[in-house]
Amino acid sequence: MSREFHHEPDAQRYTLVVDGQLAAVADYRVSGDTISFHHTYTQPHLRGKGLAGEVVQFAVDDVEKNSTRRIVPMCWYVADWFEAHPDRAALLTR
Numbered sequence: 001m002s003r004e005f006h007h008e009p010d011a012q013r014y015t016l017v018v019d020g021q022l023a024a025v026a027d028y029r030v031s032g033d034t035i036s037f038h039h040t041y042t043q044p045h046l047r048g049k050g051l052a053g054e055v056v057q058f059a060v061d062d063v064e065k066n067s068t069r070r071i072v073p074m075c076w077y078v079a080d081w082f083e084a085h086p087d088r089a090a091l092l093t094r
Contacts, residue, residue: 014059024051036072
């Protein structure tokens with residue numbers, strides 16, 4: 001199973017492509033020095049495989065590595081991801 005992660009700034013989203021097909025998405029909005037993740041989605045036939053978690057991790061890693069922005073987890077899934085990864089809490093803001 002091949003996996004490709006992409007940041008699509010024009011579409012304001014991070015994507016995970018599995019075997020050539022869009023599998024999971026994390027949508028965001030930028031406002032000043034914050035980035036708000038407001039929606040995640042996994043294709044129904046691929047749910048339950050941890051793909052949303054993978055795309056969120058990729059997105060969080062990218063924000064941390066390539067910007068000084070702080071993250072606002074507006075989506076319940078992203079909020080739950082941060083609950084499960086308290087070591088990343090320094091990236092959060094309100």
